Amino acid sequence: MRLKLSLAYDGTPFCGWQSQAGGNTIQDRVQAAFRSVGGTNVIVHGAGRTDAGVHALSQCAHVDVGEGSLTPRDWLRAVNANLPPEIRIMRCVKAAADFHARFQATGKRYDYRLWCAPVHPPLECRRSWHVVRPIDLRVLKRDAKKLVGTHDFRGFSANRGHPVRDTVRQLSRVEVRRDGPRLTLRFEGNGFLYKMVRLLTGTLIQIAQGRADESLLDDALVGKAKTSFAAPACGLYLVRVDY
């Protein structure tokens, strides 16, 4: 039986999603929990990787489990009981036998959260990017609009060992919301390159603070410049994966 999982996690104590030798990744922890329930050598396939410190409200994944007596609901409860409290399966349903969490994803939504005030409240630490220097909201909103559409985002990507050939992605929505000291940038698109949201956010904020020139954004959007200032991982949330 193939299960489709919606996973939430506080990324703080983990070395990101992707399984690695040390073992302290979200994928490793979820696999270990499935194995302690089911005993088999399951692999949990995520819709995408998240970096160390990045959070998820709903990462999607699929996993094959034996056709035993456990229902998806039973799996949810049993696996959650074997996970640290920083990781939870929020939903678990039976999926089609050919469902694939990564290959069939048609879009994703990320939120990037900032806290704009002189003091970073303790309950916000490691959950938002603390920014003290003033941000010109008008500039930020104008630039956010520029990102919408289909662009070659190679200027907003980092190398993860293997080069990506196709760097064209479509962003359907980039929203800026301010609620007191809380500032949220919302990105919706059909796909994201490695570090893309953090580089987009870092660049937008630097320009809106007057620390970088508008031309950096314009040049990077046509592939003529490479951005390098990535907003910190702790402000990034994978909010939704669409199929």
Next chain:
Amino acid sequence: MRLKLSLAYDGTPFCGWQSQAGGNTIQDRVQAAFRSVGGTNVIVHGAGRTDAGVHALSQCAHVDVGEGSLTPRDWLRAVNANLPPEIRIMRCVKAAADFHARFQATGKRYDYRLWCAPVHPPLECRRSWHVVRPIDLRVLKRDAKKLVGTHDFRGFSANRGHPVRDTVRQLSRVEVRRDGPRLTLRFEGNGFLYKMVRLLTGTLIQIAQGRADESLLDDALVGKAKTSFAAPACGLYLVRVDY
């Protein structure tokens, strides 16, 4: 110069407010930060103690610092720079020379937060009490009203070594708010006994779940019974201290 501080903290990594031998308390950390800025052997007097794991949005404290060149705003910045991110001075102002954070407090507000759903979201872990068994909201609200007024709360207190002689306190407000899975109990009063909010919350919830009888509350409120089920520390927030 006497400073009045408003402190916020995530209580998770600390052994409570009160200074102790191990040193990993909020009072110890704040004193150490003041000492590394000012060099003198300052004592930070809090409005009250909070237990290990209890959070504060605004704990109040006073501290005497030398009449040097630092303004309250300078102290705030410099001390915050020497604190772990889980503790922050949110406000710092000059106070009257005889201001006392504990003796002059006229009231406090605590919030107790619960999360009522089958799965506890990871970003809520250690920040709310996860309750799965159904709660009768009608019963909870009715019982919350009973607490308002002046009562002998000895039945809702725990011993902290030295017995407290006067156990009469006045609660001016006990509110129940539900927002989806989030349930918040708000307590305002002129003073609180040790563990009082957690014992009140634990007892209210047990009755509203049908796990304890209404008579336990009635008897404890007239000093004829002692309650023992304290809601966990992680759901408790010191929200405000009044003067």
